[in-house]
Structure formats: structure tokens, C-alpha cells
Amino acid sequence: MSEIHSFGNLPIIAHSWNKDRTQIAVSLGKNDVRIYQKVAGKWKLTHTLCEHLSRVLAIDWAPKTNQIVTASADYNAYVWTFENDIWKPQMVELQRTSRAVCCAKWSPEENKFAIGSSDKNVAVCYYEKDQRFWAAEMIKKKPKSTVTCIAWHPNNQLLAIGSCDYRCRIYSAFVKTVDEQARTSNWGKITNTGELLHEFQSESGWIHDVAFSPLGDNIAWVSHNSIIFAVTADNPSRITMEITSYLPFRCIIFMNESTIIVGGHEFSPLIYNYDQRNGTIDFLEKLDRQETSTGRQSIGRLFDQAAMQTQTPEPVSTHQSMITQIVPYQKENGNLKEIVIEAGQELRGDVDETLTVELRSGKAEIFGTELAIGQKYQFTSGMKFAIFTYWGCTVNIISPHEDYYVARDENPMHIYLNVHGMLEQLRQKAETEKTRGPRIMVTGLPDVGKSTVCRMLVNWAARLGRTPILVDLDVGQNQISIPGTIAAMVVRRPASVEEGFRIEMPLVFHYGYKTPGENIGLYNEIISSMAMYVNIRSENVEKSLISGVVVNTCGYIRQEGYESFKHVAKTFDVDIIIVLDSEWLSTKLTSDLPGVKVITLPKSGGVVPKDAAKDKFRENKIREYFYGPRNNICPHVFTIEFNEIKIYKIGAPQIPDSCLPAGMILKNPYNKILPIAASPALMHHVLAVSSSNDPEQLLAKNILGFVVVQQVDSEKRTLTLLSPQPNVKNKLLIVSDISFVDMK
Numbered sequence: 001m002s003e004i005h006s007f008g009n010l011p012i013i014a015h016s017w018n019k020d021r022t023q024i025a026v027s028l029g030k031n032d033v034r035i036y037q038k039v040a041g042k043w044k045l046t047h048t049l050c051e052h053l054s055r056v057l058a059i060d061w062a063p064k065t066n067q068i069v070t071a072s073a074d075y076n077a078y079v080w081t082f083e084n085d086i087w088k089p090q091m092v093e094l095q096r097t098s099r100a101v102c103c104a105k106w107s108p109e110e111n112k113f114a115i116g117s118s119d120k121n122v123a124v125c126y127y128e129k130d131q132r133f134w135a136a137e138m139i140k141k142k143p144k145s146t147v148t149c150i151a152w153h154p155n156n157q158l159l160a161i162g163s164c165d166y167r168c169r170i171y172s173a174f175v176k177t178v179d180e181q182a183r184t185s186n187w188g189k190i191t192n193t194g195e196l197l198h199e200f201q202s203e204s205g206w207i208h209d210v211a212f213s214p215l216g217d218n219i220a221w222v223s224h225n226s227i228i229f230a231v232t233a234d235n236p237s238r239i240t241m242e243i244t245s246y247l248p249f250r251c252i253i254f255m256n257e258s259t260i261i262v263g264g265h266e267f268s269p270l271i272y273n274y275d276q277r278n279g280t281i282d283f284l285e286k287l288d289r290q291e292t293s294t295g296r297q298s299i300g301r302l303f304d305q306a307a308m309q310t311q312t313p314e315p316v317s318t319h320q321s322m323i324t325q326i327v328p329y330q331k332e333n334g335n336l337k338e339i340v341i342e343a344g345q346e347l348r349g350d351v352d353e354t355l356t357v358e359l360r361s362g363k364a365e366i367f368g369t370e371l372a373i374g375q376k377y378q379f380t381s382g383m384k385f386a387i388f389t390y391w392g393c394t395v396n397i398i399s400p401h402e403d404y405y406v407a408r409d410e411n412p413m414h415i416y417l418n419v420h421g422m423l424e425q426l427r428q429k430a431e432t433e434k435t436r437g438p439r440i441m442v443t444g445l446p447d448v449g450k451s452t453v454c455r456m457l458v459n460w461a462a463r464l465g466r467t468p469i470l471v472d473l474d475v476g477q478n479q480i481s482i483p484g485t486i487a488a489m490v491v492r493r494p495a496s497v498e499e500g501f502r503i504e505m506p507l508v509f510h511y512g513y514k515t516p517g518e519n520i521g522l523y524n525e526i527i528s529s530m531a532m533y534v535n536i537r538s539e540n541v542e543k544s545l546i547s548g549v550v551v552n553t554c555g556y557i558r559q560e561g562y563e564s565f566k567h568v569a570k571t572f573d574v575d576i577i578i579v580l581d582s583e584w585l586s587t588k589l590t591s592d593l594p595g596v597k598v599i600t601l602p603k604s605g606g607v608v609p610k611d612a613a614k615d616k617f618r619e620n621k622i623r624e625y626f627y628g629p630r631n632n633i634c635p636h637v638f639t640i641e642f643n644e645i646k647i648y649k650i651g652a653p654q655i656p657d658s659c660l661p662a663g664m665i666l667k668n669p670y671n672k673i674l675p676i677a678a679s680p681a682l683m684h685h686v687l688a689v690s691s692s693n694d695p696e697q698l699l700a701k702n703i704l705g706f707v708v709v710q711q712v713d714s715e716k717r718t719l720t721l722l723s724p725q726p727n728v729k730n731k732l733l734i735v736s737d738i739s740f741v742d743m744k
């Protein structure tokens with residue numbers, strides 16, 4: 001789809017948009033720059049910038065600082081600042097430039113810009129605050145001919161230029177005065193301004209335009225001989241080129257890391273794909289889908305008398321003449337930002353739509369999982385993350401929103417790391433003394449980061465080759481299994497940044513509710529069963545014994561909840577209790593559990609109550625169970641007869657003794673195993689498939705998996721089930737209070 005904006009009949013030599021695309025600055029090949037503003041859907045000329053004495057060849061409007069740089073054939077460049085409804089010019093001090101200034105571009109951070117000129121000069125310009133003028137640092141190793149184009153690397157410190165000596169060069173554009181420190185780059189070490197890092201030889205065409213990809217890993221340029229060139233930072237010695245049969249190209253941009261758009265004398269923008277791995281550039285499509293190449297025809301017609309005489313009507317094309325420049329109008333993937341995170345700081349994100357993170361240099365981790373350099377991690381709506389760096393790092397973030405920030409507040413990560421250090425010492429001691437490794441329970445009020453601390457502790461342990469057992473007793477938001485269960489697993493490798501733990505052979509017990517308070521007796525009983533299995537595993541596998549156990553709890557601390565904490569501590573025989581952000585709780589636990597070491601830790605400022613998001617989280621967790629973390633699994637839907645399965649409910653309602661038949665005493669109703677008949681009341685409920693064949697053992701045995709009731713046909717006496725398996729592995733099912741409506 002194309003939109004046409006018209007600014008008269010003269011060719012547009014250069015143009016640049018303001019930040020929100022409501023204004024545009026154009027050069028129509030004269031010595032002025034015209035600024036148009038959209039008023040009631042029409043472009044209205046609002047300002048004319050008159051200071052140049054000759055043709056304006058380049059314009060760049062810095063979106064954030066709202067400054068415009070213009071370059072002209074009058075050998076000058078000006079920076080225009082908008083004050084009191086007037087654009088005020090200030091000349092740039094380009095002392096050694098005595099030919100036309102052909103190109104000018106702001107750096108991504110807009111604290112400097114670069115210009116290129118016909119007398120082979122390239123200058124990086126910045127504002128001298130003390131003396132209040134725009135100074136220029138000239139690049140010494142200059143090209144051997146006119147500098148025609150400039151592109152900035154997203155890291156703000158590398159500059160690519162193309163020139164008429166058929167070469168494309170990458171220079172360091174680090175300027176001491178404005179750049180705090182030199183950044184790392186995958187194109188080589190950045191040092192002083194003008195250091196030449198790469199020189200790429202093109203065939204034999206003047207280079208008209210050059211571009212870096214959004215992440216800066218690739219560079220591409222076009223030359224007058226209709227060739228597209230591209231190089232990737234991973235292999236800078238290999239220049240990929242595509243010799244095309246089109247008319248010469250004048251401009252090039254990257255849409256993403258591999259998609260390139262070129263334009264020029266052909267009238268229509270063309271899309272190509274650059275495959276860095278295979279070293280190929282392949283044509284994809286014409287953006288302006290014309291049947292015939294209008295540029296070729298009109299040029300042909302200039303020399304073709306016969307054609308002129310017959311006066312064939314000019315074919316209609318969106319572009320009626322050469323394409324001089326391509327500028328992104330609306331970015332599909334939001335803005336890319338390079339962010340430097342200082343040592344000990346955390347970058348936190350609460351994702352609105354989608355967000356991509358890439359570690360460019362240094363070391364960093366997300367909740368204890370190390371990030372790999374160059375790998376892109378994607379987060380979707382509602383996800384939270386925190387990138388912590390112990391040594392300092394640089395990351396690229398692509399997000400359509402500003403849904404991330406670098407936290408400057410006091411960060412408890414060092415304290416958490418110290419706890420990990422202490423646990424590791426205990427493991428080493430256990431290893432030498434052939435005893436048991438540490439068993440930790442993490443408690444606290446709701447939403448203080450308990451699950452996150454557990455995740456970090458087991459991730460750090462796994463990174464050292466340990467295999468701790470993670471036990472998650474959080475029935476509302478279990479990290480291992482679906483809501484309404486408690487679960488345990490051996491952690492052999494750190495959790496995936498995007499998908500969490502890789503769940504291999506988890507041990508899962510059915511509970512059936514999202515808070516322990518719904519049936520605290522049942523909750524405590526299944527905790528006892530779980531503890532028994534975990535103890536057996538630890539005692540029988542030496543590595544597990546040494547690596548220890550990390551138990552996550554619910555934030556349920558009412559009277560019975562507190563008693564439940566003590567029950568957990570006793571059944572799992574924990575040595576250390578970590579209490580997050582609650583002096584009251586740690587004091588009480590210290591006095592009630594004298595043999596256990598209680599440590600109080602602060603909560604992270606990044607943890608925020610997620611009440612509204614909890615239901616969404618639960619729904620996502622169940623969806624993930626059936627459809628996979630990336631929606632890449634296709635579950636089964638099948639029908640089963642009522643008599644093929646037996647459904648049970650655990651826990652009878654508490655009935656006052658006065659309501660029971662005389663003499664009858666209802667003992668422990670919380671763990672009563674009640675057979676129930678299949679009925680429409682089961683619709684959308686999760687059913688846990690027990691590993692037991694004996695109904696009496698339903699409480700003591702673990703769960704094999706889950707199904708969801710999608711339909712109940714009382715007439716045909718059938719149930720339609722959503723299931724990860726094509727059948728139900730066992731015939732005894734336990735109904736859960738948790739439901740899932742499959743909207744897919």
C-alpha cells in the first residue's frame with residue numbers, strides 16, 4: 001500500500017521527517033529547505049530555511065532533539081534549532097572543506113553528526129558547549145574521491161561511508177568530547193576518531209548509498225553499476241554481491257537484519273533478501289508492482305525517435321521519476337535501542353506487546369540464566385524480565401514501547417549471589433564430608449519474588465554442574481506444572497530465558513485449587529507425600545543429595561498457612577529458610593524452628609504485585625501445557641465413553657456435626673475420595689490423570705498428566721477431551737476446581 005505526498009513538480013533532492021511524521025523538510029534542488037506541516041490532511045508550507053547559497057544536497061531531522069542539519073553545494077553545513085517559532089541556523093565550522101557537502105546524518109543518539117564532501121572530507125561534528133559552536137573532527141585517512149553517502153552504526157560510534165573511489169569504508173566515530181567511553185563493536189575495536197576499521201572494494205561503480213542493518217551486524221551498499229553489495233560482521237572478508245539487470249540504484253535501507261530495499265533509476269523500490277550464512281542476495285519483489293519497468297522505457301524513449309513519433313502514452317507508476325532517497329516512514333518493529341548497563345545494575349522490562357533483547361557485549365543474565373552474545377530473546381505481552389550484569393554489558397532492545405528501564409535503585413542481586421555462594425560452600429562441604437547438601441525453603445508474603453529467587457538459586461547451582469531438586473508448592477502459579485498442583489523436578493540445566501525450565505520427568509501431585517486455604521488439610525497431606533518422594537530421591541542419588549533441595553512456597557501466611565510453612569520445613573527437613581521482606585515472619589520462624597537457620601532478604605524493586613495478571617498467567621500455563629511454549633504442539637481432541645473412565649473428587653465439604661445423621665462422625669472430610677458421575681458440570685474442568693489404579697491410593701500417587709473436558713454429551717454418555725496424548729493413559733481421573741476454556 002502506498003501513500004502519495006505531493007510537494008510540487010520539482011524533483012525532491014533530499015527529505016527528512018520530524019519525529020511523529022507530521023512535518024517534512026524537503027530540498028527541491030534550490031538553495032532553501034522547505035518545511036511542510038500536515039494541516040487538515042493537507043501539506044502546508046510553514047517555514048523556509050534560507051541560509052545556504054547553493055543547492056541543498058542533504059537534510060537530516062533529529063527526531064529527539066528536533067534539530068535539523070542541512071548540507072549544500074555552497075561548501076557549508078548548518079544546524080537549525082527551533083526557537084520561538086523560528087528555525088535558527090548555526091554554521092558548522094568545516095574549515096578544510098572547499099567543495100560541496102554532499103551528505104549529512106545525525107548519529108543514533110543525536111549527540112553528533114557526520115558529513116561527507118566532494119573534496120574527500122569526512123567529518124564528525126559535535127557541539128562545543130563552552131565555546132558554543134559546532135566543531136568538526138576531520139577523518140585523516142580520507143577516501144580518494146567524493147564522499148557520497150554516510151550511515152551510522154546503531155552503537156553511535158561507527159560510521160560507514162561510500163565514495164566515488166568505488167570503496168565503502170567503516171571508521172571509528174568515537175569522539176572523546178561527547179562519548180563517555182569507547183563501546184565494543186563486532187566490526188573491530190573502536191579507538192580514536194577516524195580510525196579505519198574496514199575498507200571494502202566494490203567493482204567499478206560510484207557508491208551511491210550505504211546502510212547498516214538495525215542491529216548493526218550487516219552492512220550493504222549500492223553502486224552506479226546496478227550492483228548490491230553486502231557484508232556481515234561475522235565474516236568481513238566475504239563481500240556478497242548481486243549483479244542485477246536493473247537501472248542504477250541510488251539508495252538502500254535495511255528493513256530488518258536481512259531484508260534490504262533498494263531504489264533508483266528503476267522508479268520502483270525493490271526488495272532483496274541478504275542471507276549472511278550462505279552469502280547470497282536474492283530478489284524478493286518489487287514494492288511498486290508495475291508490469292513494465294517505466295524508468296527503462298522512458299530512458300529508451302529519449303533515444304528512440306520512432307517511439308517519440310508514435311507518442312505511446314507514458315505508463316503510469318507510483319513514482320514518476322528516479323527514486324533519490326528511501327527513509328523509513330513507520331517502523332514495523334518499533335525502535336531499536338542500544339543500552340549500556342553498568343556493573344551491578346539491572347534493566348527491567350514489563351512487556352506491553354513484544355520485546356526483543358540481544359546481548360551485544362559483556363556478560364549478563366536473566367533470573368540466573370546467562371545470556372549468549374548475539375542471540376535474540378523474545379518476550380511477549382505480560383512477561384516481566386530483569387537483565388542483571390555483574391561486570392557491565394551492552395544490550396540491544398527492540399520494542400515498540402518504552403516498556404523497560406535501567407533500575408538505579410538499590411539492588412539485592414549481590415545479596416542473592418552471596419546466598420548462592422554460601423549454598424555452594426555447603427555443597428562442597430557435603431561433597432568432602434559425604435553428607436547432605438543444603439535444603440532451603442523460600443517464604444514471604446505474596447508477590448515478593450519467591451519464585452524468582454528459587455529460580456535464580458537453582459539456575460546458579462546448575463551452572464556449576466549441580467543438580468538441585470526444585471520443589472514448587474505454589475499451587476496458584478507453579479513453575480513446574482499447571483495451577484492446582486504441587487510439583488518437583490531435578491534441575492540439570494538453567495531455565496530457558498523465554499520458556500522457563502525444561503520439564504523432564506516432573507513429580508506432580510494433584511491438589512485441585514489455586515490457594516492452599518481452600519483445603520489446607522489436603523494441601524499439607526500432599527506436601528507430606530511429595531517430601532517422602534524427594535527424600536527417597538536425595539538418599540538414593542548422591543549428586544542430588546549433595547546438590548540439595550530448594551522449596552518454593554505460597555505467600556499464604558494466615559494462621560493455617562503459617563502452620564503449613566512449619567509443616568513444610570519439617571517434612572522436607574530444611575536447614576535454611578529464606579524469608580523475603582518480612583521481619584515479622586522471620587522472627588516468628590526463628591523462634592518456632594530453633595534448629596533452622598532463618599535468613600531475611602530484601603525484595604527486589606522490580607517485583608510488582610501482579611494480581612490482575614495472575615489469572616492470565618494461569619491460563620497461559622495451561623495453554624502452554626497443551627500447545628507448547630511456542631504454540632508449536634498440536635494436542636489431541638477425542639471422545640471417550642463415560643464408562644471407560646472413573647472420575648473422583650478429593651475432599652468433601654465440611655458439614656457441621658449437627659447436620660449429620662445422629663451418631664455419625666465425618667472424619668477428615670478434606671481428604672475424602674468421592675466418586676462422581678460425569679455430567680455437564682464437568683465442562684472446561686481440568687482432570688488430572690492419576691498413576692494409581694486403586695482409588696484409595698489417589699492421594700499418595702503422583703499424576704501422569706492432564707486433560708480438559710471440552711464437551712459432555714449426556715445422551716450419548718460421552719466426554720470430549722483435550723489431551724496431549726491420543727488417549728487417556730490411566731482410567732482414574734481426579735477433577736480439579738481449575739478450568740480452562742480453549743479459545744483456539
Ligand SMILES: Nc1ncnc2c1ncn2[C@@H]1O[C@H](COP(=O)(O)OP(=O)(O)OP(=O)(O)O)[C@@H](O)[C@H]1O
Nearest residue numbers: 384386446447448449450451452555604606607608
Ligand atoms: N528483579 C526483577 N525485575 C523485574 N521483575 C521481576 C524481578 N523479580 C521478579 N520479577 C517479576 O515479578 C513478578 C513476581 O515475582 P514472583 O512470581 O517471583 O513473586 P512471588 O513472591 O513468587 O509471587 P507469588 O506470591 O504470587 O507466588 C514475576 O512476574 C517476576 O517475573
